[in-house]
Amino acid sequence: MKFTAAFGLACAAIAFVSAVPVTHDEIEAKSSEGLRLLKLEEDADPIWVTEDEKLDLLKAKKQFFDVTNTWEYKAGRIAEAKAEKEMQIAAFPTPSHTTAIKALTSQLSTTNMNTYLSTLTAFNNRYYTSTTGLQASTYIRDTVAGWATSGVTVSFYNHTWREPSVVAKIPGKTASTPVTILGAHMDSINLNSPSSGRAPGADDDGSGTVNNMEIFRVLMANGFAPATPVEFHWYAGEEAGLLGSQDIAADYDSQGIDVKAMMELDMTAYYKPGTTPVFALEADYISTTFNTWLKTLIPLHSTMTVTMDTKCGYACSDHASWYEYGYPTSMPFEAVTGNDNPQIHSTGDTTSVSGFSWTHSLEFAKIALAYVYEMSA
16 A cells, blocks of 8 residues: 555544543443544544544545554554664675575566466455455465475464464574564455455555565575574555554564564556656655665666655555564655556556556565565575
8 A cells, every 4th residue: 555645635524533542441442332543643643533434534545554453552662662773773784695696586487476466366355354355365374385494484463353464484594583574465455345345456465465475485495594584474454554564563562573674565566657667765664774775785686776756654554564663664666656556446456457567576576585685694
């Protein structure tokens, strides 16, 4: 999910009620009434809305965190967590494994990615409350688990809704920390009818999902054994307010898990016909150090131009869930905003849309594999 501007007026149409301080009892009571607690801006108090009001915000392209399940933890933790991690962030490694990485990226197959995506888009939708969302998660887990080598685990990360996230963990051979994470969201949405409407989600975010599946397959087929741990995450419920990634990021922070970096691939397969294909690095709610490092890494593995996107805004995609806790994050995006896919969140998000390109998407898979390898070597 990546919304552009033009969302301000929607807020005025909803009767927001201040909900600070929000107590445990209040969360229990209002959740049982079907209300959701949303955070619309970084420095704003969260507010309670109905599901219909939440959908109105989505239709108006207003990004937000749905913090119903995480507010009790994050309310008193985010500022402290950021300050702690700013003191702990290690220097990123100078890229030095180009030859080994190229031997792996040459094995990435767009034919395979298309096969995975054909299965995912065949589900009516992958919405987080739907049966087909659960089925899609099951397909990803079972497929990825079939590639896993000894010691590698692939499992559901269960939430309070139907669709689980999927987490694959590759242990480090010399150290158990820090963890390098590559993420994507596997859910989809049709804004006209979220729970039952047709939402193939080929680009958003079927593209990032299958990029990460194929990267994992290649690494497993070649006996990848990183020095430090690597995790692949396929998040549930991103389209409804970054739900799955929020749960996992809060959990990792609460456990004190050291995350070296987190990269999100959310939409990698489209650029506007007639424009020049680029890697558009998100400009806000990311680590500037991480983006600078990527500008060094990417030219080693792709001839495609690297540029900066316009600001993505608050709660843009799953990397924002990790950024909140001070973890280094980045999100290479398929195009500069405005040249990205106009068909997302509808029945039209398919591989047949003019501008969808497996060649383009493959470049993102290459640099994501390179990121994983260099960070964990």
